[in-house]
Amino acid sequence: MDWTKAKTILIIALLVSNVTIIVTYIFDLQSKENVDENLIREILEDANVIIETELPDYPKRMAVLYVQPEHEDRKAVMKVLEAQTRADISLSSESEIDANIEAANRIMKECGYLTKNTELSLPTYEKNGETLIKYRNVYDNIPIEESSIICAVKGGRVLSLEREWYSPVELHDKRGEIMGALEAMIMLLPDKDESETLIIKGVELVYWVNSEGAGVESPVADTALPAWKITDSMGNDRYVTAYRQR
Amino acid sequence: MGISKTLIEKIKNVLIVVLILSTILLLHFLWNDNPVGDFSIPVLGGERVEPILIKTVMNPDKITVSFGGENYTVIAPSAGDWDSSAAGQGATRGIIQRLQEFSLSGMIMPSGISKSDFNDVIRARSIRADFPFAIPFSEFCTEYNLRGLARIDLIESFTGVAYSEASPNSVFFFNMQEDKYYRLAANEADTDFDALITDIERRDKASFYPLRMYSGVENEVMIPLDMQIAMAQIPYSNNADAVSSDEDDETTGMAKKLFGSSFDFTRKIIEGNGTMVYMYGYGEMVLVVNRDGSFEYSASGRDSNGTVSFFEALNIALDFISRHGALEAHGQTPERMYLKSVEFNPDRKGYRFAFGFKIDDYAVHYLNDEALIVETSGSQAIYFKWDLIEYQAAGAYTAGAGDEAEREALRPFDLLAENFVSLFGVLREHIIVNESENPDEEENFNSLVSTEVMFETVVQGVSDVSAGYLRRETGNANEIIGLSRGAVNIHEEDSTGQIEKLLPVWIFTIMGVDFYFDLYEGDLVGYTP
Known part of the structure; x- marks a missing residue:
């Protein structure tokens, strides 16, 4: 028997079978995901959950993010706010909104809060005649919630600055499987009134520090878990931990 | 010259082996529906856990x-x-x-x-x-x-x-x-x-006699007349200094055992006072590591359909303790452990087991808590608290070893006779505080009573007398410290300013209150309502 020829044929056969198995596995996985997705959409529809937003792409695996709560120096902030001069306040920009944003940016910089993790969040909001400008906390392009700075600005003058901030420290070295946004919406159903119609206007993957339920008063270190932030038509935000339950 | 034929054949052989193994692996993923990311080589052997009987x-x-x-x-x-x-x-x-x-x-x-x-x-x-x-x-x-x-x-x-x-x-x-x-x-x-x-x-x-023979008051509780006991103050440590957020720490090792594979996706919070909280999900599992070295773990139980028996629940509790290595982590052994109290919780369809530890047959008492508590609900353990201390092995304090030579402990009846007035005062304070629970006894305590009535009340109320060790808390000298269960710690500062020693004591249980007297000096060093 020509063993050389037999080995060559065997190698080719094994290669072909390996490729076939890999392709079958991938198709199987994708069709399973599609089936799961269709099933989930049906369940959500039956539960009066209406999705009026695009579902974002997301990484399949993520690690938890260790963070450090930051406590601001109120006196230093007040000093900066009080030191605003007429020249600072003059409306040099074309629109009032732009001028207000410019003012907020300036104050943020003076307070040392404009860092690589800080991202302006648009649009701005109006409340009691004041423009509220929000800055998000972002790590690796993923927002950290519930962590933000809100400046109240009027006529180019920053009236107040409220800061809830977590400094990102580092990612844990192990990553866990992340479920899709649709699966996360299923988790909302147990707390939802059956007759209530829930219209979902926004879905976003975030790092989330749950401020409730820990029973801890003044932490010096905490952990942000990957979570889906789901915003409804009333503007309410709900968070669902994104790790697939084991 | 090109590659020799022999080398090509060798390469082919290796390629065939690799392709066969990869085929097997791929078929495993395909047939068992396992995600590629979850694959891991199983650990052979593993840690052997000795069950606690x-x-x-x-x-x-x-x-x-x-x-x-x-x-x-x-x-x-x-x-x-x-x-x-x-x-x-x-x-x-x-x-x-x-x-x-x-x-x-x-x-x-x-x-x-x-x-x-x-x-x-x-x-x-x-x-x-x-x-x-x-x-x-x-x-x-x-x-x-x-x-x-x-x-x-x-x-x-x-x-x-x-x-x-x-x-x-x-x-x-x-x-x-x-x-x-x-x-x-x-x-x-x-x-x-x-x-x-x-x-x-x-x-x-030792010879014991019923309390009625000493006092003339009806009470069958046995107390010794004289006792030669070899008990000394025993230094101990509670690993408080070892509690840290270091990932390689024993503390983290314990957390990993409790949370299993979920540990890597667990929220970890560190409080300003050093307390660490590990939380999985929305609180399905929570572990609190206190700065004093104690641990508290709780898990939300699944709805249990039926109650398991007392012994089944006890086995569940003991299995939980042995699997999570709490004893080994603190140098304790099952042989020193004893079941101290049991409560049935009908709402949870389970039991609360409190365990204590002994040194040479003498129980170690804690002023403000138990050494180890496990609560069960149905067939699972839902709460586990432990505050263990390390001390030298049993037998290190037997007679003849220097300061630990046998000497005569103070007579317990003498202590009772000398201190009944202050004991009565504590009991009165305790009874009045809980007046809704003790309406029949309130009358005795609220009026001015004679010493005879005080004595009789205290002696009749004795339900147990034993010798043991007391774990006291550190603090300022000559200060009465109110502790979490309302326990009171009365102590004096020793020469080093530190009080982390187990003290030999007589324990009198009177109307549910435990009173601790120094075994050899006779001072009242604490009590626990």
């Missing part, structure tokens, strides 16, 4: 032996006195083994008897074993193979068992918590309890 930890608090003529002794059950199967081969048959023989005595007639009848019987040559908690009778009979007794439904639960030569064909079960006494009489019984009594009689032991 019920017979190791569930033993009577004490065994009281009457030799007749008002001569008594009280012993801490040594290995084998209660259950000789726990002592190993060659041990004298214990009470359990003799109960097993009794249960095969044919027709057994159960009946309820009065307290006074029981006390009369026990005054004769007898032996009794007392537990600090109630045990369901039929489950006990099943667990310990007392076949002939399991059918008896007159007895719901008991806290002790006794045998008396005044009624040689009977054994007695009693429940001190409910003041109920039962006699199980056989036509003929060949149980030979007397051999056990004789065996104890031959040992070196």
Whole structure:
């Protein structure tokens, strides 16, 4: 028997079978995901959950993010706010909104809060005649919630600055499987009134520090878990931990 | 020159092996529907966990032996006195083994008897074993193979068992918590309890007498007249300094054992005071690591459909303890552990087990908590708290070793007689605070009372006297510190300014309050309502 020829044929056969198995596995996985997705959409529809937003792409695996709560120096902030001069306040920009944003940016910089993790969040909001400008906390392009700075600005003058901030420290070295946004919406159903119609206007993957339920008063270190932030038509935000339950 | 044919053939051989292995692996993923990311090589061997047996930890608090003529002794059950199967081969048959023989005595007639009848019987040559908690009778009979007794439904639960030569064909079960006494009489019984009594009689032991003989006040609690005891202050550590957020720390190792594969996706919070909280999900599992070295773990239980039995729940608790290595992490062994109290929680369909630890048969008492607590609900453990300390191995403090030579402990009745006024004062404060619970006794405490009434009230209220060790808390000298359960710690600063030593004490339990007196100096060092 020509063993050389037999080995060559065997190698080719094994290669072909390996490729076939890999392709079958991938198709199987994708069709399973599609089936799961269709099933989930049906369940959500039956539960009066209406999705009026695009579902974002997301990484399949993520690690938890260790963070450090930051406590601001109120006196230093007040000093900066009080030191605003007429020249600072003059409306040099074309629109009032732009001028207000410019003012907020300036104050943020003076307070040392404009860092690589800080991202302006648009649009701005109006409340009691004041423009509220929000800055998000972002790590690796993923927002950290519930962590933000809100400046109240009027006529180019920053009236107040409220800061809830977590400094990102580092990612844990192990990553866990992340479920899709649709699966996360299923988790909302147990707390939802059956007759209530829930219209979902926004879905976003975030790092989330749950401020409730820990029973801890003044932490010096905490952990942000990957979570889906789901915003409804009333503007309410709900968070669902994104790790697939084991 | 090109690659030689031999080399090509070798490459082909390797390629074939690799492709075959990869085919097997790919088929594994495809057929078992396992995600590629979850693949891991299984660990062979792994950590072997020694189970903790019920017979190791569930033993009577004490065994009281009457030799007749008002001569008594009280012993801490040594290995084998209660259950000789726990002592190993060659041990004298214990009470359990003799109960097993009794249960095969044919027709057994159960009946309820009065307290006074029981006390009369026990005054004769007898032996009794007392537990600090109630045990369901039929489950006990099943667990310990007392076949002939399991059918008896007159007895719901008991806290002790006794045998008396005044009624040689009977054994007695009693429940001190409910003041109920039962006699199980056989036509003929060949149980030979007397051999056990004789065996104890031959040992070196202290003489005990009922409190009524010292005080003239009716109380059958046994206390020693004199006792030579070799107990010294024992330095201990509680790993408080070892608690840190270091990932390689023992603390984290314990957290990993409790959370399993979920540990890497767990929220970790560190408080300003050093306390660490690990939380999985929305609180399905929470572990709190306190700065003082104690741990507290809780898990939301699944809805349990039925209650498991006392012994099944105890096995669940012991299995949980052994699997998570709490004992080993603090240098403790199951042989030092004992079941201290049991409470049934009907809402959770489970039990709360509190465990204590002993040094040379002397229990270590905590002023403001228990050493180890496990709560079960159905078939799972839902709460686990431990505050363990490390100290030298048993036997390091026996007689003859320098300061630890045997010396005479202060007489407990003398302590009672010298301190009854202050004890009464504490009890009055405690009774008034809880006036809704003790309406009958409030009258005694609210009026001006004579010393005779004080003395009688205190003596009548004594339900237990024992020697042991007390774990005190650190703090300022000469300061009365109120602790979390309302316990009070009274101490003096020693020469080093540190108080992390176990103190030998007499423990008097009076109306549910534990009072601790220095065994050799006689000072009241604390009490726990």
